[in-house]
Amino acid sequence: MNSLLVTISQFAGAIGATFQHKPAAVASSAVNTTTCNGINYVYEELAGYGYVVTDAVDKYGDTLGGLGSSIHLESGAWKKLDNGSYSGVLWSLPDRGWNTEGTLNFNPRVHKFNITFTPQSNATVDDPSGPNLYFEYLDTILFSGPDGTPCTGLDADATGNISYTGFPVLPIATYTGDGFGNDGPGGKRVPVDSEGLYVNDDSSFWVSDEYGPYIYLFGPDGKMLTAIRPNDAIVPVRNDTVSFSADSPPRYVDDGEGDDVDPGDPDSGRDNNHGFEGLTVSGDGKSLWALLQASTVQDGGLDKQTMRYTRLLKYDISNRLSPVYEGEWVVPLPLYDDPTAKSSKNPMVAAQSEIHSLDNGQFFVLSRDSGAGHGADSSLSVYRQIDVFDLSNATDIKAAGDYDCVGCNVAKEKSGDLKKKITTATYCSFLDFNVNEQLNRFGVHNGGDQDQYLLNEKWESIGMVPVDPTNSTGEFYVFSLSDNDFITQNGFMDGGKLPYADSSGYNLDSQALVFKIQIST
Numbered sequence: 215m216n217s218l219l220v221t222i223s224q225f226a227g228a229i230g231a232t233f234q235h236k237p238a239a240v241a242s243s244a245v246n247t248t249t250c251n252g253i254n255y256v257y258e259e260l261a262g263y264g265y266v267v268t269d270a271v272d273k274y275g276d277t278l279g280g281l282g283s284s285i286h287l288e289s290g291a292w293k294k295l296d297n298g299s300y301s302g303v304l305w306s307l308p309d310r311g312w313n314t315e316g317t318l319n320f321n322p323r324v325h326k327f328n329i330t331f332t333p334q335s336n337a338t339v340d341d342p343s344g345p346n347l348y349f350e351y352l353d354t355i356l357f358s359g360p361d362g363t364p365c366t367g368l369d370a371d372a373t374g375n376i377s378y379t380g381f382p383v384l385p386i387a388t389y390t391g392d393g394f395g396n397d398g399p400g401g402k403r404v405p406v407d408s409e410g411l412y413v414n415d416d417s418s419f420w421v422s423d424e425y426g427p428y429i430y431l432f433g434p435d436g437k438m439l440t441a442i443r444p445n446d447a448i449v450p451v452r453n454d455t456v457s458f459s460a461d462s463p464p465r466y467v468d469d470g471e472g473d474d475v476d477p478g479d480p481d482s483g484r485d486n487n488h489g490f491e492g493l494t495v496s497g498d499g500k501s502l503w504a505l506l507q508a509s510t511v512q513d514g515g516l517d518k519q520t521m522r523y524t525r526l527l528k529y530d531i532s533n534r535l536s537p538v539y540e541g542e543w544v545v546p547l548p549l550y551d552d553p554t555a556k557s558s559k560n561p562m563v564a565a566q567s568e569i570h571s572l573d574n575g576q577f578f579v580l581s582r583d584s585g586a587g588h589g590a591d592s593s594l595s596v597y598r599q600i601d602v603f604d605l606s607n608a609t610d611i612k613a614a615g616d617y618d619c620v621g622c623n624v625a626k627e628k629s630g631d632l633k634k635k636i637t638t639a640t641y642c643s644f645l646d647f648n649v650n651e652q653l654n655r656f657g658v659h660n661g662g663d664q665d666q667y668l669l670n671e672k673w674e675s676i677g678m679v680p681v682d683p684t685n686s687t688g689e690f691y692v693f694s695l696s697d698n699d700f701i702t703q704n705g706f707m708d709g710g711k712l713p714y715a716d717s718s719g720y721n722l723d724s725q726a727l728v729f730k731i732q733i734s735t
Contacts, residue, residue: 245649250602250642253574254734257645261333261691262728263656264347268702268721272325272354275710279700280308281325281724284411284493284568285675285693292679299332302679304349307411307421310367311707312700314716316465318707319393320367322406323436324419326353331691331728337655344657347726355436357421359384359404362437366403368393370425370458372475376402382443385425385458394708395466404438405458406430409674410493410504410568418534420493422504425458427489429504431534440535444490444527445542445618448510450483452476460486482621485515491674492569492579495531501571502529502537505545505579508565509630512623518562520630522547523638526569526605542612543605544624546638548581550597564597567674574733576604578644578676580694587660587671589701589720594661598647598673600692600729604640611636645692645729647673658725670696670725681730692729698722 246257270278284307291303304327311320328350337343357365360378370385377383387405392398410422410429417434426449429442443449450457452475459475479485484506492505506524514520523544530538549561562583570578578600586595611617614635617624625632632638647653647669648660658667674697681689701722703715 245652246644246646248602248642248644250576250644251604251606251640252735253576253602255602255644256732258689258730258732259335260649260652260655260727261335261730262331262346262726263343263658264345264349264726265723266349268698268723269704270351271706271710272323272351274354274356276320276707277312277700277702277705278308278325278351279312279702279705279724280697281306282673282675282695282697283307283309283409285677285695286411286413287677287679288413292683294683299330300679301328301330303327303352304329305411305413306695307408308700309409309697310407312705312714312716313367313462313465314699314701314718316467317368317462318465319389319403320707321364322357322367322408324355324357324411325351326355327351333730334656335730339651339654342655342657347728355434357406357408357432357436358438360438363403365406365438366393367407368403368405368464369460369462370405372452372457372459373455375456375458376404381441384428384441389464391466392708393464394712407460407489409489409491412493412495412502414499414534420495420502420531422490422493424484424487424489424491424507425460427484427506429490429493429502429529440537442529442537444504445539446620447512447618447622448483448506448525450480451620452480462486479516480511482512483510485511485521488515488521488565491565491567494569494571494577496571497573500530500532501540502531503527503569503571503577504529505566505569507567508547508563509625510623512621512627513625514627514630517630519559520563520628521565522549522563522630523625523632524566525624526639539612541610542618543608543610544632544636544638545579545603546632546641548597548599548601548641548643550583552583553594553596554585554592567672568676570676570678572733574735575606576602578678578692579603580673580676582673584671588664588666588668589718589722590671593664593668595648595669595671598660598669599643600645600647600676600694602642602644604642606640607637608639609635609637645731647694647727666721666723670698670722672697672699688734689730689732692731694727694729696725698724
């Protein structure tokens with residue numbers, strides 16, 4: 215097992231951005247500029263690239279993979295060194311473990327790293343820089359339920375749940391044997407497909423998941439402290455019964471019959487694997503925001519052409535053990551044309567993979583296509599961006615009422631057309647990952663050969679830190695890290711006892727990009 219981490223870096227949403235009123239000088243060669251409701255955003259350049267090797271393992275002997283589901287930077291640890299480099303502490307969230315051949319009894323967890331970043335602004339296409347983000351593994355914390363039983367990456371049961379005092383009813387996953395396909399006593403665990411992360415100042419963790427979709431607070435030791443169950447319009451329902459299954463059977467089920475859940479997709483609520491992909495917390499630590507990856511089933515969520523109008527929820531977390539549901543808005547996801555699809559199937563909706571709260575009241579959102587990148591069917595991605603949205607003029611559908619019940623919709627299920635009484639968030643296009651003139655400066659590319667320098671398909675994290683940690687200049691580094699789905703030919707699960715080689719034949723490193731931007735009014 216290879217425990218050597220080569221390079222990476224990514225910084226997370228713990229740090230609130232501050233903004234100046236007069237922009238600093240920006241080179242005329244800026245890659246892109248955007249104004250969103252009076253706020254100016256400039257994409258100056260790609261400033262960094264790094265990766266973690268595909269077969270690196272954590273202290274439990276499991277493959278590290280999937281590091282980019284979400285990230286977080288300790289706010290006081292970001293420092294500029296005398297030599298011009300930066301150092302910091304990064305928390306990284308993998309999702310539900312290796313699952314390309316079926317889900318496993320993987321214990322969800324969070325990893326901690328030291329990182330070093332050395333900007334290379336002088337890199338050119340003709341004289342590209344090597345990786346300039348370096349990553350040192352420090353620790354891993356495993357997540358457990360309210361009673362201390364480990365959580366699991368296995369899919370939830372089609373019906374049923376579990377109750378703990380002081381908690382809403384939680385999804386439950388029943389497994390046989392050891393949950394990896396071997397002999398064992400079997401058991402029940404709370405399933406968590408971790409997708410969003412925020413680390414509090416007391417080292418507790420907010421984690422959003424796709425299975426519930428729920429939002430969990432874990433203590434510094436990884437034990438669940440509280441849980442947020444969203445409104446009834448979002449909780450999945452089949453056959454008039456709450457049904458948390460995502461139709462993702464265990465790997466040890468080899469009869470091809472799935473999870474024995476019918477229908478495969480819910481009748482209402484979040485669609486399978488379209489739960490709370492995005493999570494962020496305000497700079498003052500008092501407000502938590504969660505965004506569904508795409509629209510609910512009743513809002514058009516069963517089709518890539520109609521799943522555009524997704525829901526953003528806000529909670530007051532001033533008292534972390536007693537979150538209060540405060541508001542809900544509709545965010546319109548962007549559209550793109552898939553060059554590999556029939557014209558009748560275009561345009562498609564670019565589902566979102568992460569959000570990040572800005573101190574100016576707006577949000578970054580990472581929206582992207584699918585099925586394009588290293589290890590995917592196509593090497594050419596056509597939409598992979600960090601965009602901006604603004605809620606200033608949007609309808610608070612919680613306050614408006616009539617949208618939070620089972621089957622209640624903001625858009626028509628078949629067509630995806632928005633209801634007339636609802637004003638969505640303002641959505642502004644901004645930072646394109648796929649600009650090869652920038653990527654090539656670090657030896658990586660979008661499209662072309664299926665090699666280790668091709669960008670991975672799944673980019674699912676956003677982090678932002680100031681260029682000058684001691685002075686608010688309006689310039690920031692924005693980091694994004696990819697999720698490689700634990701795809702490697704030298705992998706390990708179950709505390710290192712289950713070796714595996716992904717059937718795709720690929721080895722996917724966990725890649726990271728760093729963009730230099732400016733924000734001003």
